[in-house]
Amino acid sequence: MDLNQLHQLVASSRRGRFWLDLNPMTKMVLAFCEVSLAICMPGFAYGFLLMAVLMLCAATCGLGKTYGKIMLSVLVIFVGLMILARALFYEGGGEVFVTLGRFSIYKGGVLAGLRASSVILGFSSALVFFYASTEPEYLMLTLEQYRCPPKATFVILSTFQMIPQMGVNAKTIQDAQRARGIETEGSLWVRAKAFIPMLMPLLLSSFSAAEEKSLALETRGFNYDSPKTRLRIVEDSKAQKAARIGLIAVTAAACVTGGYFKWLA
């Protein structure tokens, strides 16, 4: 990539994909509404439907793989367990769904499991889609525009950026441990045992890094008392502002109605 291309990348937040180009605040409002609905909607269709719709959206902006992978594991691990647990430990009686040997699984249990999964799926698909489709830097800039203090946005953003760094550190430490004869591969138990001694150096190195980091920031004028310039510009539009207000209004109405029916049921 030459410098001119980089200028363009930096100068505009447009990536030519609808979902990527939405203002982060719009996406945040959208995620907030999706989550609220997941809590308020009766029945179990909502969570599954939302997951499927967002999968389509993700596919249109090249995020299908990222989103799909995470949601698949959520589906298998959490939702599977949730349904199983609710179904097995259901005490309501009623109509039997299937009989497995001595166990009877009741329809009511399965339904309860599905309802709980719907909430989990609603939460996770909304959040996963939001994180996948939002560049952290633009999120920070947006928060700054909404008067979030730079120190707070810095903490949020550096946490985002720290995750790959932690991975690198963890690997270095693991290599060192292996060199000293600590087993880091093998069964789950072996790995768990190796994980605990790894935490200490990882945390300690994070602490001393924090001291150096705050000095490094100082040298870069982080506390220099002047309005800051931002190379990146987040685009917003009247239409999006209207859409945000509309979304919140519609969601509020839907939540109230949905909540009422849920309470009735």
Added chain:
Amino acid sequence: MACIELKQVSYRYPTSKTANLKEVNLTVESGEFIAVIGRNEAGKTTLCNVIRGFAPHFYQGKLSGSVHVNGKDVLRTEIGDLSWDVGYVFQNPFNQNSGVKATVYEEISYGLENLGIPRREIFDRVDEVINLLGIAYLADKHPMKLSGGQCQRVALASIIVMEPAILLIDEPTSQLDPKGTEDVFKIIDMLKKKGKTTILVEHKIDRVAEYADRVILMDEGRIVRDGPAAQILSDPALLEYGVTLPQTALLGLRLREEGLPLERIPITIDQAAVSIGALRKEGGGI
């Protein structure tokens, strides 16, 4: 004009039992290129920390004496107010990036953003520095996925793009190969020609001999030698302070030992060529 002035400065880190700087007096004129040498733990980094105000403002601890930088009384100046006066490139090449930027290009721009420089100018200045340091190939990389040497170059770029009047550079070449080291020294030399005041902590004594005007030797928190490079770096007493002499100075001293009437001890290859050439003309035995 003196742009750095330390008078009778003693300093101790809060966790340290003894003073880490002892009665340091130092006057630096604007535009000087000074190298600080000395064995490990001699107090070189601490000296930089005091000049930048990190000690005592950040590290706390006790400081006596006075520190003035660019006309400001550092002890009475907010730590953030010196960002524009003093650029400081740290010894540890890692952990120097802001941690909030996704590309090296933006990492380098970060200081200018914080100083509130207009966007157009930021683009121009970052491009210029990137080309100057020859790191265009790194511009779109993630700052956390760089090697040690690459980190050092990016750290240097991130500071010099801010064009501070004074540069503190703490061992900028520890992770670089000879070619990379030479490149960095050329850049520092070029900054000197632009009139920047530079204090460089460096162990690579041959490079110091070639580029620095003035050399400061530190030991146990004190400045034990301070003078023109040629004088300090040709003094065999340096060896007692755990620093080596330039190869050519060692050669010169050895030749003198062998009885050759060397007029002065060379500290660079060029000087060595001249000195030894002179011997030959006098028919001194070569």
